[in-house]
Amino acid sequence: xxxNENYADEExxxxxxxxxxxxxxxxxxxxxxxxxxxxxALLPIDENGENSDGEVWFYGYRENPDDPNExxxxxxxxxxxxxxxxxxxxxxxxxxxxxxELLDE
Numbered sequence: 373x374x375x376n377e378n379y380a381d382e383e384x385x386x387x388x389x390x391x392x393x394x395x396x397x398x399x400x401x402x403x404x405x406x407x408x409x410x411x412x413a414l415l416p417i418d419e420n421g422e423n424s425d426g427e428v429w430f431y432g433y434r435e436n437p438d439d440p441n442e443x444x445x446x447x448x449x450x451x452x453x454x455x456x457x458x459x460x461x462x463x464x465x466x467x468x469x470x471x472x473e474l475l476d477e
Contacts, residue, residue, distance in 0.1 A: 384399070385400065386446075388414070397416070397419075399414065399421075400412060416429060432446065432449060433445075433447075
C-alpha cells in the first residue's frame, strides 16, 4: 500500500455512504471547532488515493466520550450560515498549514 506523498504518513480515512448508497472513501484533513461544536473536513479520494477536483466536504463530528472505540458520528450540515462558518474556519486552518499545495493541484 503506497501513500500519496501529499498526505501525512498516518493518513486517516473514513468511508461515507452517500444518499444514493454510493460509498466514497475520504481522507480526514482535520477536525475544526466552530462555536463550541466539532466539524470534520474530508477530502474525497479515489482508489488510488487521489482527489481530482479539490473539493472538500464538511460534516458535524461527534465522538462518544464514554467509548473512544465507538465510531464517531458525522452529521450533514443543513444550515448555510453554519456551513459558511465552518468553511471560513477551514480557510483559516489552510492559511496556517502547508496543505495549500494539496488544493492547488
